[in-house]
Amino acid sequence: MTYCVGVKLEEGLIFASDSRTHAGVDNYAKFCKMTVFERPGDRVLVLLSSGGLAATQAVINVLRKRASAEPPHIWSAASMFDVANLVSDAMRHIERRDGPFLESGGLTFNASFIVGGQIAGEEMRLFRIYAEGNFIEAGTDTPFLQTGEAKYGKPILDLAVTSRATLQDATKCVLVSFDSTMLSNLSVGRPIDLLCYSRDSLRVTMKRRFDVDDIYFDALTQQWLAGTRKVFRELPSLEW
Amino acid sequence: MTYCVGVKLEEGLIFASDSRTHAGVDNYAKFCKMTVFERPGDRVLVLLSSGGLAATQAVINVLRKRASAEPPHIWSAASMFDVANLVSDAMRHIERRDGPFLESGGLTFNASFIVGGQIAGEEMRLFRIYAEGNFIEAGTDTPFLQTGEAKYGKPILDLAVTSRATLQDATKCVLVSFDSTMLSNLSVGRPIDLLCYSRDSLRVTMKRRFDVDDIYFDALTQQWLAGTRKVFRELPSLEW
Numbered sequence: 172m173t174y175c176v177g178v179k180l181e182e183g184l185i186f187a188s189d190s191r192t193h194a195g196v197d198n199y200a201k202f203c204k205m206t207v208f209e210r211p212g213d214r215v216l217v218l219l220s221s222g223g224l225a226a227t228q229a230v231i232n233v234l235r236k237r238a239s240a241e242p243p244h245i246w247s248a249a250s251m252f253d254v255a256n257l258v259s260d261a262m263r264h265i266e267r268r269d270g271p272f273l274e275s276g277g278l279t280f281n282a283s284f285i286v287g288g289q290i291a292g293e294e295m296r297l298f299r300i301y302a303e304g305n306f307i308e309a310g311t312d313t314p315f316l317q318t319g320e321a322k323y324g325k326p327i328l329d330l331a332v333t334s335r336a337t338l339q340d341a342t343k344c345v346l347v348s349f350d351s352t353m354l355s356n357l358s359v360g361r362p363i364d365l366l367c368y369s370r371d372s373l374r375v376t377m378k379r380r381f382d383v384d385d386i387y388f389d390a391l392t393q394q395w396l397a398g399t400r401k402v403f404r405e406l407p408s409l410e411w
Numbered sequence: 412m413t414y415c416v417g418v419k420l421e422e423g424l425i426f427a428s429d430s431r432t433h434a435g436v437d438n439y440a441k442f443c444k445m446t447v448f449e450r451p452g453d454r455v456l457v458l459l460s461s462g463g464l465a466a467t468q469a470v471i472n473v474l475r476k477r478a479s480a481e482p483p484h485i486w487s488a489a490s491m492f493d494v495a496n497l498v499s500d501a502m503r504h505i506e507r508r509d510g511p512f513l514e515s516g517g518l519t520f521n522a523s524f525i526v527g528g529q530i531a532g533e534e535m536r537l538f539r540i541y542a543e544g545n546f547i548e549a550g551t552d553t554p555f556l557q558t559g560e561a562k563y564g565k566p567i568l569d570l571a572v573t574s575r576a577t578l579q580d581a582t583k584c585v586l587v588s589f590d591s592t593m594l595s596n597l598s599v600g601r602p603i604d605l606l607c608y609s610r611d612s613l614r615v616t617m618k619r620r621f622d623v624d625d626i627y628f629d630a631l632t633q634q635w636l637a638g639t640r641k642v643f644r645e646l647p648s649l650e651w
Contacts, residue, residue: 322562326591330636331643339648347643351566367651377651387649394646396570402638403571403587406631408579411607411617 172358173319175204175219176328176345177285179297179309182338184287184368187345188219189319189353191360205364206231208238208245208288211374216245216254216288217366221318222302226265226282233261251296255286259304266304283318291373323355324348338367343391346381350392363388412598413444413559415459416568416585417525419537419549422578424527424608427585428459429559429593431600445604446471448478448485448528451614456485456494456528457606461558462542466505466522473501491536495526499544506544523558531613563595564588578607583631586621590632603628 173192178185186205193199202224208216218234220227234257238244248254266280273280280302287297287309299316300306309316311334317325331344342365352359367377381388413432418425426445433439442464448456458474460467474497478484488494506520513520520542527537527549539556540546549556551574557565571584582605592599607617621628 322595323566325595326563326566329591329594330639340643342649343643343646347646351569354569355562355565379649379651387647391646395642398642398645399570399639402635402642403580403583405638406583406587406634407627409582409619409627411619 172356173204173221174321174324174349174352174356174359175221175285175318176315176324176348177217177219177287177297177299177309177317178315178332178341178345179287179295179334180314180336180338180341181334181370183370183372184217184289184295184297185338185342185345186217186219186285186287186366186368187349188364189349189359190362190364191358192224193358196357199358199360201360201362203364205366207366207375207378209375210246212291213373214246214288214290215368215373215375216251216286217368218258219285219318220282221284222282223280226269226280227284229265229269230258230261230282230284233264234258237261248290250293251286251288251290251298254288254290255298255300255306258284258286258300259306262300262302263304285316285318288368289371289373295368295370320352320356320359324352327351338369342367346388346391347395350388350395361385361388412596413461414561414564414589414592414596414599415444415461415525415558416555416564416588417457417459417527417537417539417549418555418572418581418585419527419535419574420554420576420578420581421574421610423610423612424457424529424535424537425578425582425585426457426459426525426527426604426606426608427589428604429589429599430602430604431598432464433598436597439598439600441600441602443604445606447606447615447618449615450486452531453613454486454528454530455608455613455615456491456526457608458498459525459558460522461524462522463520466509466520467524469505469509470498470501470522470524473504474498477501488530490533491526491528491530491538494528494530495538495540495546498524498526498540499546502540502542503544525556525558528608529611529613535608535610560592560596560599564592567591578609582607586628586631587635590628590635601625601628
């Protein structure tokens with residue numbers, strides 16, 4: 172499995188992805204699922220990938236290859252909507268190429284992306300692109316989008332991630348959401364890649380990897396555990 | 412869907428079930444999914460049902476019918492293991508009867524149960540019976556068993572439900588786990604039926620229903636929300 176989260180706040184954007192891939196529990200590996208395209212002062216685009224690794228890597232490679240050829244491509248796109256469509260086009264290109272061969276092996280094309288960022292002159296935007304290439308956009312009512320193993324981590328995001336949350340608070344919440352997910356699903360694992368984007372900065376200044384021995388991550392999740400256990404003890408008990 | 416939780420603590424047992432059934436979002440209803448068999452001083456048996464309502468109701472009816480005939484039945488069973496086998500037998504009976512007809516409609520027999528309690532002379536025990544009639548038993552390492560929509564509520568149970576938790580604290584945790592689940596899955600809904608069993612009491616003294624306007628339930632979940640938001644604010648922020 173995989174776990175990826177994208178958040179759109181008034182203050183900025185948060186992107187986080189785990190890095191575990193597997194073909195059965197006896198065959199697992201680490202791959203970064205976060206791809207960043209940055210041209211400081213002009214645009215920051217972030218992609219988080221879920222699904223088959225062959226499919227997601229192929230899509231990223233197509234995007235990179237096209238980016239160094241004639242427009243339209245991710246560097247020429249005038250809006251995030253155009254970027255989402257370019258990712259969708261690359262996905263459909265790979266599906267057309269690989270789909271029939273996958274089908275002969277009883278498989279289907281399986282890749283989906285969280286895509287977000289900001290282009291100079293436009294607001295920040297955040298999309299989730301499904302395997303079929305169609306997509307949805309986050310809004311103020313639903314400020315976060317998840318892919319992969321989304322259920323274990325959702326209640327924690329629901330607690331504290333609203334559009335008006337600060338980047339700092341929402342980032343803590345996203346990391347705890349990863350911890351909850353990793354506790355219950357072995358196919359989601361550290362390192363976790365995190366990128367926080369500050370609105371209108373048009374550059375990447377906060378990018379960080381949390382490995383298995385990360386002191387901050389461990390302190391955060393232990394304090395969360397201790398803090399919530401205290402909340403439970405202090406909740407009113409049921410009178411019979 | 413459905414959400415049911417059974418917990419085995421040193422102090423006692425907790426059983427909780429939602430009461431929503433549906434055949435599509437345009438056709439939902441309320442049915443109690445908790446069945447109690449009690450003979451004070453001798454035995455307390457609790458069943459929580461998940462799956463198709465026709466199947467689970469049929470199984471409960473078979474158990475009741477057999478209970479008023481010749482042994483073996485739930486009143487004669489000498490151990491909770493025997494009770495679990497009797498439930499399993501009733502499930503297989505219904506599957507044999509209904510299975511071929513369901514199959515002709517493209518369906519399969521779909522019923523599973525959480526079964527727990529205590530019989531005089533034996534320790535408390537807690538089982539989860541799968542649709543095929545085989546079953547597992549909770550232990551000290553894994554003191555809770557869930558059925559139905561289990562993922563949203565699991566991280567909260569993981570926070571505070573250990574074998575050594577008090578009945579009071581674990582009950583609060585189970586109720587918050589239901590709240591988290593209902594927030595994300597419309598097919599899980601109140602009323603919630605709750606039964607807390609005190610070890611070696613061999614009688615039911617704590618049974619309660621939480622309806623949609625339950626003052627305690629609403630206060631509990633609001634304080635949980637406020638408490639955890641405070642924990643988030645107080646967690647160490649990431650330094651960049």
